[in-house]
Amino acid sequence: MAYFIQQLINGLTLGAIYGLIAIGYTMVYGIIGMINFAHGEIYMIGAFLAIISYLVFGDMGIVSIPILLMGMLVISMIFTAAYGWTVERLAYRPLRGSFRLAPLISAIGMSIALQNYVQISQGARVKPIQPVVQGGFQLFTQGGFAVQITYLQIVIWVLTTALMVGFTYLITQTSLGRQQRACEQDRKMASLIGVNVDRTISLTFVLGAALAAVAGLITTLYYGVIDFYVGFLAGMKAFTAAVLGGIGSLPGAMLGGLMIGLIEAFWSAYFTIEYKDVATFGILVLVLIFKPTGFLGKPEVEKV
């Protein structure tokens, strides 16, 4: 039981990461109906920015942990958002209304290019950092097994929850959110009534990238080590999460992220760790076959 609860705690933390990335997939899918294959790399860039800003702050002699964390958060969000914006502008915007496969291929190209850009510019070796937030407390002990929550985990949950609340507010209550939903419904109509569609789509990418940056930051803090390849698998899993929750649905993305995180934690704990990625893909395939709309997605009737 204690072991189970510990896995639950770990799984929820992992799920927060996947959920934050998944939101980016879901939003972009909602608004332009394509899978942004490069989103996993955007997350990876966010993780690198967290490390780089950590080192820069270290050089500047900043030691206060809250300031350090806030600084890392802001820096990685801003720069990653710039990357998100650029990717859309370069690789997707010129392809609106083009041949069906073109944006997908362009996205894959972008993903490969970004991955190698980071590999070349920052080196292929793994990047380890010292734990920034240390310590934790024991929840309880049972049969010699201590269930622990680290302070970092608490920080992660608080951060994720706060972001989710803020984000939901943004989408449901502000004019940006309304414009975005208008574009989702009918892009042409939205532009006719004066919504700047291009700008709204760009903003969607910027927001998605900023959230992915937070996920990257969390990864860096939580695991203490990243490399240029982390975006590939995490991106796949976050996409699976988005599909599982129902692609196009924001709460769905978060729910899916948590589910994938839990599944992965429990699979690693109770089955074979080697096959944990296979398990995720297996789930993706099963979901797509039996419930392509996911848990919270709307059914899709193709217009003929």
Next chain:
Amino acid sequence: MADTVIDTKKPGLMVGWLDLGAMLKECVITALLSAVLFLPFIALHADTGGSGGLVIETRWDSWAWFVLAAFVGRALLVVWRENPSSRTRDMLAKTVVTPVGGFFRKNMVAIGLVALVLAVLFPISPFGNRYSVDVATTWMIYIMLGWGLNIVVGLAGLLDLGYVAFYAVGAYSYALLSQTFGWSFWVCLPLAGVFAAFFGVILGFPVLRLRGDYLAIVTLGFGEIIRVILLNWYNVTNGPDGISGIERPTLFGLEFGRNAAEGGTTFHDFFGLEYSTMYRVVFLFYLILALAVLTNLFTQRIRKLPVGRAWEALREDEIACRSLGMNPTNIKLSAFALGAMFGGFAGSFFATRQGFISPESFTFIESAVILAIVVLGGMGSQIGVVIAAFFLIVLPEMAREFEQYRMLVFGAAMVAVMVWRPRGLLSYRDPTILFSKITGRKSTGREHQA
């Protein structure tokens, strides 16, 4: 309400047709953006320091160069774009693109034949040394993989990001079959193809009903699954250590080793020649050439059959296909299975050529390279694959010092080509049947198309 749209922009500093002011503005914006983007990754470098921890290293000079490059690049783009259409672009189109394209189109068969003859003569020509024939063999493998994937992506319009899985299935089935049962390459080759096709059907059956982009991601996942299984299923695949000592192919039973196995004959003994490792290299080249040509001929012919036409129709409009009573799942499945089969053939050739295989050879990067070959060459274009494979395989092979930039260039090229020519560089499509040819009846030819 939007104001009446009147171009209120005052023309700035004009130099001929070029508005220098506007251009400068665009370039500065680009430079500023790239300064931001490159700041953390180019100007700063998280390097492993002496103590093993990370330290920040600065590279302000490279950063400046990158920003400058962005500025100049944007300027060139603006010049290219603003340039009145009667100038360079049209001139280029008139003098280079159209004639060259037209030449290729009209003489497709002749060019193919010449290329084939050149390929056959290559190993015995003065250029045919051990290294060059080896590189050419690698080139051929990718041409064959490109042609195989072209069936799936180019003809049927299904984006398969896990093609390498079928390559792997082919390689491992050959290696395992030959080691377990002692069967020869020639027995295993067709079996490997059948196995790969079988895997294609297994995977395809559930997922081919999905929308195009879901299919892409599921195939990507499938490629990873296969690799993870190869890595972890020690009893069968020997895990990351791979399988070595895979049997080499024979020419009608003649072996290419120095000494023949018990009861066998070697190639050089049979023909009374001096032993040389070159014979095997050349033989392998001819083998893959034959396999690739087979793939090509098969594709050319099947394109003109109902299945082939159905693939292309499906690529164009699936809904229309359904309204004509065509079963989309079956049609996609056949494309998937046939594409997989050729991947399987290529895989077993790869295994027999290397004599050793491990999961490392079958990563996503391989799938991406093959896809890039198909896409850059022009979806559905056979000659395009040959040319693209040259640029993506042979050139990097010859310029090894740039190896690390290879994938970066691939990725960037994929984006650029999609933006510039969404159907690929040489994306010319030949009709599978010409009315003017089969009937004596006059038909305004294709040249007159609006």
Next chain:
Amino acid sequence: MSTTAEMLLTVEHLTMRFGGLVAIDDLSFEARNREITSIIGPNGAGKTTVFNCLTGFYKPTVGRLILNHPKSGNTYFLERMEGFKVAQVAHVGRTFQNIRLFGQMSVLENLIVAQHNVLMKASKFSIAGLLRLPVYMRAEREAIDLATYWMDKVGLTDKADWDSQNLPYGDQRRLEIARAMCTRPVMLCLDEPAAGLNPRESLELNDLLVSIRDDHGIGLLLIEHDMSVVMGISDHIVVLDHGRKIADGDPAAVREDPAVIKAYLGEEEDEELPPEVAQDLATSGTGGKP
């Protein structure tokens, strides 16, 4: 208007909902073989949705769609059939409101693809095709002949080798009809075939449709806004408004029907609107349907 024509299609209580929207509401009508049955109605009345239900693209929420196949004598329940089977087995052909051709393929290829199922059978899993055995070559020859017949009929023989995406609009419309006819349907559903045609092309289309009915002896379902086409060639007209059938009869009767006139002219429309909406409309000075 032959009274001897046998029943081809019986639609019973067809209802289609999209979430809260009722696109078709308890629609019943009949269509006879060797007749042109027109379905008309204002925009958004649900006409295309009727076709999508008939041809297996949508599964109706409620209702029965019974097709009596005049050649085989079988009865098919179209609402139960998987999408492509409606065309493959029950031989219902259709065209689309937004033309759906195989753009990169030539005119002739479009017409040959339409004969996929026949050719596929002859190619014996492609083996006979790959080996160019006589069975297959003969079938292909026949496919080309049928395609040629239809190209002649719609006047596209001259452009047989053109990519269909390069054809002028009117040609594309006719090619789509020819392509549907190449599947040898027993019922042909045409979704606004005259849309975008000039008056001369429109007249030619009338002749084509009448010839398909009379010379090929099949039933046609026609959605059309162009009243000259509808009134000129229909044997029978079904009028829809907001998913409901408001009239059903021969052209003369439908033309006089007050309900039809009302639906088309939007007479007394304000009464149907909730008061506050009506007010809004009155003050903003814009009217019409959403």
